[in-house]
Amino acid sequence: MKELKRTEEKNNGRYYTPSDMVRFILDTANYCGDSILQKHIIDNSCGDGAFLCEIVRRYCEIALKKGQSKQQIKQDLEFYIHGIEVEKSEYQKCIDNLNKITELLGSYNIKWDIKNTDALTVQDYNGKMDFVIGNPPYVRVHNLLDYSSVKQFHLTQQGMTDLYIVFYEIGIAMLNKTGVLCYINPSSLFNSLAAKLLRKNLIQNKLLKKVIDLKHKQIFNATTYTAVILLSKEKNDYIEYINGETQQNEILRYNEFYLDGNFYFSNPKNLIKIKNILFRQPEKNIIDVKNGFATLCDNFFIGQFDFDEYTIPVIKSSTGVTAQCFYPYDKNGKYIPFDELIKVPKIKDYYFQNAERLKSRSLENKNIWHIFGRSQGILDTWKNKYAINALIRHIDDIKLTPCPAGVGSYSGLYILTELSFNELKRILFQQEFVDYIQSLGKYKQGGYYTFSSKDLLKYLDYKIIGE
Ligand SMILES: C[S@@+](CC[C@H](N)C(=O)[O-])C[C@H]1O[C@@H](n2cnc3c(N)ncnc32)[C@H](O)[C@@H]1O
Secondary structure: OOOOOOOHHHHHOOOOOOOHHHHHHHHHHOOHHHHOOOOEEEEOOOOOOOHHHHHHHHHHHHHHOOOOOOOHHHHHHHHHHHEEEEHHHHOOOOOOOOHHHHHHHHOOOOOOOOEOOOHOOOOOOOOOEEEEEOOOOOHHHHEEEEOHHHOHHHHHHHOOHHHHHHHHHHHHHHHEEEEEEEEEEEEHHHHOOOOOHHHHHHHHOOEEEEEEEEOOOOOOOOOEEEEEEEEOOOOEEEEEEEOOOOOHHHHHHHHHEEEEEOOOOOOOOHHHHHHHOOOOOOOOOOOOEEEEOOOHHHHHEEOOOOOOOOEEEEEEEOOOOEEEEEEOOOOOOOOOOHHHHHHHHHHHHHHHHHHHHHHOOOOOOOOOOOOOOOOHHHHHOOOOOEEEEEEOOOOOHHEEEEEOOOOOEEEOOOEEEEOOOHHHHHHHHOHHHHHHHHHOOOOOHHHHHHOOHHHHHHHHHEEEEEO
């Protein structure tokens, strides 16, 4: 048996599925009613058997209703129900849990087809399964010490990846000609670089059938946002999309939501607008959006100081609050040499008290430790601009703050434009902007959505240059 070595126990990606979600996933896959009899089903990362127990319960209930004998049911459970789990202890728990269920029905000594092995090495089920279901492990592949077995999978060749993507490849290979797969997994599947090939594959092979986006609902005790995804081998052209927060339901053609390699979900009318925004080449001489200062040690560079030399006001873009910033740069954005700065005795003391932590930052330029960790934003300090936060839920959360020449911005974005504050406000303080940000699907805790400088730039360009 080839086991994956892990850096830590938690790297197994073990978040167990609550029973109502298990039932929901089996219902979504249509694993219910008489048609489940004599159908192969597998959970290829079965843990202690959350899915398999419900599967066995459903199977026995239907079989008993149909008047099947205990012997027949025993044979069917051994032949049609399958599982794989790499962890010995979880595998053992799974067998025990399954036995408890069948013992209640008076059936003993079932030889369960549960394999205690690494699913990445198993090929016995390929092309044979009617149903593949589960909650695959969410583990960054770079957290696995030995990921040689991952490398053979072609959907994962895009550098760093997440193990759930590999489980898609394994799961799809297990399906028979009419099989369906239903997983719950991170909604990063919609837009992460690591899942780009997977998205392409799902679209090209017309596998995607339904997406239930759970959005900010936290199913697991983790900061992972998830979606339930249904695939089927029947060659789909449309998907059914369900917004798990509002229950809004849309039928969407592939070319409506698969845009520029990512998945975007909204109603068809909004998706046309999103397409218009995404495919723009913004005119950066008219408008630009950039990231504010990244000192990589804000509590050294930002606050209140007992010296005035080399300080400027600075706006925290995420809150709009002003503070002082120790700014060791000249007006052209060139850094002031250390020897020059420490001619001011208080600055010299300040540096010497904090030298170690300044040096321990992951610096853009390793040899120059007395300045900001990154150079972003510095060349625009002496330009007029507007600071803006990059984390919103509603219109009320938008913080747009004038940031005139000589004032810096950090902890968020800033906009460079000739537009007036009121003109910019009229464009951004609109539900339309919030809808656009939501459909980018970059979920954050507390119901928030984040966006990048590029996302905002394209939107502003679309609104200013023309729709
Ligand atoms: C997210 S948990 C889900 C468990 C179960 N399906 C449930 O929903 O409660 C993922 C499980 O996959 C197992 N696992 C991780 N890597 C695996 C591998 N390469 N092969 C098989 N199982 C694996 C973990 O040990 C863990 O039990």
